[in-house]
Amino acid sequence: MYPAAFEYHAPTSVRDALGLLGSLEDAKILAGGHSLVPMMKLRLAQPKHVIDLRKVPGLTGIKEEGSTIVLGAMATHWDVESSPILKAKAPVVAETAAVIGDPAVRNKGTIGGSLAHADPAADMPATAIALGFELVCEGPKGRRTVKADDWFQGLMSTALGEDELLVEVRVPVWPAGSGACYMKFPHPASRFAVVGVCAAVTLDKNGACTRAGVGVTGAGTKAVRARGVEAGLAGKRLDAAAIEAAAQKAAEGVDVQADLQGSVEYKAHLCRVFARRAIEAAVKRAQG
Amino acid sequence: MKLPVTMTINGQSYSHEVEPRLLLVHHIRETVGLTGTHVGCDTSQCGACTILMNGQAVKACTLFAVQADGAQITTIEGMAKNGELHPIQQGFWEKHGLQCGFCTPGMIMAAAQMLERYPRPTEEQIRHQLEGNLCRCTGYHNIVKAIQWAAEHMAAGK
Numbered sequence A: 001m002y003p004a005a006f007e008y009h010a011p012t013s014v015r016d017a018l019g020l021l022g023s024l025e026d027a028k029i030l031a032g033g034h035s036l037v038p039m040m041k042l043r044l045a046q047p048k049h050v051i052d053l054r055k056v057p058g059l060t061g062i063k064e065e066g067s068t069i070v071l072g073a074m075a076t077h078w079d080v081e082s083s084p085i086l087k088a089k090a091p092v093v094a095e096t097a098a099v100i101g102d103p104a105v106r107n108k109g110t111i112g113g114s115l116a117h118a119d120p121a122a123d124m125p126a127t128a129i130a131l132g133f134e135l136v137c138e139g140p141k142g143r144r145t146v147k148a149d150d151w152f153q154g155l156m157s158t159a160l161g162e163d164e165l166l167v168e169v170r171v172p173v174w175p176a177g178s179g180a181c182y183m184k185f186p187h188p189a190s191r192f193a194v195v196g197v198c199a200a201v202t203l204d205k206n207g208a209c210t211r212a213g214v215g216v217t218g219a220g221t222k223a224v225r226a227r228g229v230e231a232g233l234a235g236k237r238l239d240a241a242a243i244e245a246a247a248q249k250a251a252e253g254v255d256v257q258a259d260l261q262g263s264v265e266y267k268a269h270l271c272r273v274f275a276r277r278a279i280e281a282a283v284k285r286a287q288g
Numbered sequence B: 001m002k003l004p005v006t007m008t009i010n011g012q013s014y015s016h017e018v019e020p021r022l023l024l025v026h027h028i029r030e031t032v033g034l035t036g037t038h039v040g041c042d043t044s045q046c047g048a049c050t051i052l053m054n055g056q057a058v059k060a061c062t063l064f065a066v067q068a069d070g071a072q073i074t075t076i077e078g079m080a081k082n083g084e085l086h087p088i089q090q091g092f093w094e095k096h097g098l099q100c101g102f103c104t105p106g107m108i109m110a111a112a113q114m115l116e117r118y119p120r121p122t123e124e125q126i127r128h129q130l131e132g133n134l135c136r137c138t139g140y141h142n143i144v145k146a147i148q149w150a151a152e153h154m155a156a157g158k
C-alpha cells in the first residue's frame, strides 16, 4: 500500500504550522494520522503537502482551569483514557476515549484529530455535544472558540477554517449531583460506533432533573444533540417510565442513514435503545 | 524529495534516506530488513504490524517512516534476550497460542504493552486489549491463555 507522493513538513511552532498551512497549496494537517493515513493508503486522500504537528510544543497535556478541563488538541486517546484529572472530574470523557478503536489506535489518534475529522461514526462527538465541549481554533487572525453544537456541520465537515488549527478542547465540569455515560453499539470489525449515545444529567435534592445533555453519533451524517430527549428529561423525576418516554425521541433530528450495518428503522431503533441505556446509567451515577 | 531518518530499532541505530510516503512497516521490513513485523491488511485493523515505538504499541502500517525519526523502536526480533525467549514468547509456546503464526508477532507486541499497563489482567481485559489484533486461526482462546501464562511468570520473576 503506497500512498501518493507528498512533501513532508514538521514545523516546530503553531505559527510556523499556520504559515505553512496558509502558503502551501493542497496541504493537510497530520496529527495522530489514524484517519488521514488510512485514507492516504487507499488514495481517498492525496494531499501534496503533509504538515505533521508532532514537533509543535504546547499542543499536548491535560490540565484543570477552574471548572474547565483543558486538553491540548494533540492529547492522544490514551492520554484522555488514562488521565487522572478526567477520571476524577469528567469520567465519561475518559470512558469514551477508552472505547475508541483499539489500544494501538488510541496510542496515536488524538482528540483534536477525532473532532477535526468528524467521522460520522466517531465516538467523541457524542460526548462533546452532551457535555458541551468548547473547541479553540487558532488562525492567522488569532484564536476563537466554537461550541460543540456549532462544530459539526455535515458529513466530515466542521466549523474549522481552512487556514486554522484546532489547538485546544475545553471540557466543562458538571456540578455535584451530575452523572454521565457513553454507550455504543460497536461495529464488529472496526469498533467505530454503529450508533453511540452520550447522556449527562444533573439531579436536584428531590431527584428531579435540572439539566440534561444528550448527544447521538453514528446513525446519521454527523453527531447531533437529541433535543427531544433532553426536553423529555428536564424537570422530571427520572424513573424507568420517564426515561423510556424521553428515549423514544432519540432519533428525532438525526438524518439516519441506511448502510451495510442496517436499515433506517434498525438504526433509529438502536438510537432509542442506547439512549435509554445511557440515560439509565447516567442517572444511577448522578444518584451516587 | 527523500528525507533523512534515524531511528533506534532493538538497540541498534539505523539511518536512511526515505521517501515521505514510505510506511514505517515497509521501512522496517524492506529497508532495514527485519521481516518479523508482518503486514496483514490495508485498513489498519489487523495488528499484524504492531511494534513498540517509544514504549507504546503502534500499528507500523499506519505511520510514515518520517514520523518515527528519532524514535526508539522494539520489534519482535528484539524480544528474546541472550538466546532466551521473552516470557510472552514462552507463553505462546507453552499454551500453543499460535497455528500459522502470521498474527503472532503483533499479538506478542500488543501483549507486551498490555502487561506493562495491566500486569495482572483479567480475561475480559485481555480480550478488550486485543481488539486491535486479528487472528484467523486460533479462535483467540489459547492466545488468552498464553498471555495469562506470561503474566503469572512475569509477576513471579519480579
Ligand SMILES: Cc1cc2nc3c(=O)[nH]c(=O)nc-3n(C[C@H](O)[C@H](O)[C@H](O)COP(=O)(O)OP(=O)(O)OC[C@H]3O[C@@H](n4cnc5c(N)ncnc54)[C@H](O)[C@@H]3O)c2cc1C
Residues within 6 Å of the ligand: A028, A029, A030, A031, A032, A033, A034, A035, A036, A037, A038, A073, A074, A099, A100, A101, A102, A105, A108, A109, A110, A111, A112, A113, A114, A116, A117, A119, A121, A122, A123, A124, A160, A164, A165, A166, A167, A190, A191, A192, A193, B043, B044, B045, B062
Ligand atoms: C482501525 C481503526 C479503528 C478506529 N476506530 C475508531 C472508533 O471506534 N471510534 C472513533 O471515534 N474513531 C476510531 N478511529 C479513528 C481514530 O479515532 C482517529 O485517531 C481519529 O479519527 C483521528 O485522529 P488523528 O489524530 O489520528 O487525526 P489524523 O488522522 O492525523 O487527522 C484527521 C483529520 O483531521 C485533521 N486534523 C487533525 N488534527 C488537527 C488539528 N489539530 N487541527 C486541524 N486539523 C486537524 C487532519 O488534517 C485530517 O484531515 C479508528 C481508526 C482506526 C485506524
Ligand code: FES
Residues within 6 Å of the ligand: B038, B039, B040, B041, B042, B043, B044, B045, B046, B047, B048, B049, B050, B059, B060, B061, B062
Ligand atoms: S497491517 Fe497494520 S493493522 Fe493490518
Ligand code: FES
Residues within 6 Å of the ligand: B097, B098, B099, B100, B101, B102, B103, B104, B134, B135, B136, B137, B138
Ligand atoms: S495463528 Fe494464524 S492468524 Fe493467528
